[in-house]
Amino acid sequence: DVKVTQSSRYLVKRTGEKVFLECVQDMDHENMFWYRQDPGLGLRLIYFSYDVKMKEKGDIPEGYSVSREKKERFSLILESASTNQTSMYLCASSWWTGRQYNSPLHFGNGTRLTVT
Amino acid sequence: QKEVEQDPGPLSVPEGAIVSLNCTYSNSAFQYFMWYRQYSRKGPELLMYTYSSGNKEDGRFTAQVDKSSKYISLFIRDSQPSDSATYLCAMSGRIQGAQKLVFGQGTRLTINP
Numbered sequence: 110d111v112k113v114t115q116s117s118r119y120l121v122k123r124t125g126e127k128v129f130l131e132c133v134q135d136m137d138h139e140n141m142f143w144y145r146q147d148p149g150l151g152l153r154l155i156y157f158s159y160d161v162k163m164k165e166k167g168d169i170p171e172g173y174s175v176s177r178e179k180k181e182r183f184s185l186i187l188e189s190a191s192t193n194q195t196s197m198y199l200c201a202s203s204w205w206t207g208r209q210y211n212s213p214l215h216f217g218n219g220t221r222l223t224v225t
Numbered sequence: 226q227k228e229v230e231q232d233p234g235p236l237s238v239p240e241g242a243i244v245s246l247n248c249t250y251s252n253s254a255f256q257y258f259m260w261y262r263q264y265s266r267k268g269p270e271l272l273m274y275t276y277s278s279g280n281k282e283d284g285r286f287t288a289q290v291d292k293s294s295k296y297i298s299l300f301i302r303d304s305q306p307s308d309s310a311t312y313l314c315a316m317s318g319r320i321q322g323a324q325k326l327v328f329g330q331g332t333r334l335t336i337n338p
Contacts, residue, residue, distance in 0.1 A: 113268070149233075152269075152313070152328040199268050213259055214326075216268030 112136070113217035115200050121223045128187040130220050132200030139205035141183035142214065143167075143175060145196040152199065158183055159205055190224045197221050226251055231314055231329030240338050244301040248314035248329045251295065255318040255327075258290050260299045263311045263331065272312075273299065304336045 116131040134141065143155040144167075154167030156175040164175050172194060176184045183202075187194055198221075201214040231248045238244055246260075257276055261269035273288035275281045281288045289298040297316070301308055314329040 149330065151330040154326075201268075213271045213274050214269075216261075216270065218266070218268045 113200055113202055113215055115198075115217040115220050117220050118218065119221050119223075121225065122190050123225055124191060126190050128190050128222065130185040130187075130198055130200075130222070132183045132185070132217055133181050134202040134215070135181065136202065136215070137180065138202035138215075139180070140203045141177065142201040142203075143173075143183065143185045144199045144201065145169070146199055146219070147196050155185065192224050195222060195224045228252055229314065229316060229327045229329045232332055233330050235333040235335060237335045237337060238304060240304060240306060240336055242304050242336075244304050244308070244334060244336075246299040246301075246312050246314075246332050246334070248297050248316075249295055250297075250316055250327075252318070252320060253292070253295065254320050255316040257317045258288070258297050259315040259317075260286075260288055261313040261315060263313060265310075269313055306336045306338050309335045
């Protein structure tokens with residue numbers, strides 16, 4: 110079974126803090142994703158990576174950056190956390206099949222971040 | 226108009242009932258269709274993955290795709306309390322030159338014993 114592990118289930122941070130969310134997958138997947146999930150807005154893609162050190166912006170990248178130094182690890186960074194970044198953050202991974210979304214995503218259990 | 230429309234519910238049915246969950250979409254470029262189940266405080270897990278129009282069955286679950294009507298459905302037979310969760314549809318395809326994956330908002334389902 111594919112396992113996508115997010116390092117924290119719950120995080121509480123203060124406005125202006127730098128926040129790191131970590132994600133590790135154990136299936137040698139090429140693709141890794143960061144989404145946020147908000148009531149009424151569904152899942153929105155923040156960033157996507159298809160290889161080590163490669164990244165692409167998703168639909169809502171503002172205020173976020175990412176790092177992928179190793180194939181199995183994908184980090185989401187909030188440079189200066191703000192209250193509107195309070196959300197559930199979901200990491201996912203998938204095989205690369207020549208196209209970005211032809212293989213299904215496998216999700217972690219999420220990190221619920223509260224920024225006060 | 227949203228690319229993918231899904232009624233958020235909530236939907237509440239008695240145990241043993243047949244459940245029908247639906248999504249409509251606007252762009253005929255979508256080619257791959259998925260259903261995810263998300264339990265409370267968990268990440269979404271893949272239930273069904275289909276490419277073509279027609280039906281795909283897996284145990285008590287049947288996914289149906291009607292590309293001509295731009296309509297997909299998930300049927301759950303003999304529903305169980307353990308099926309209580311939020312169900313998200315998702316679809317992918319090449320939209321305006323880029324691969325895109327779009328999720329529905331999710332339908333919250335409760336199966337009552």
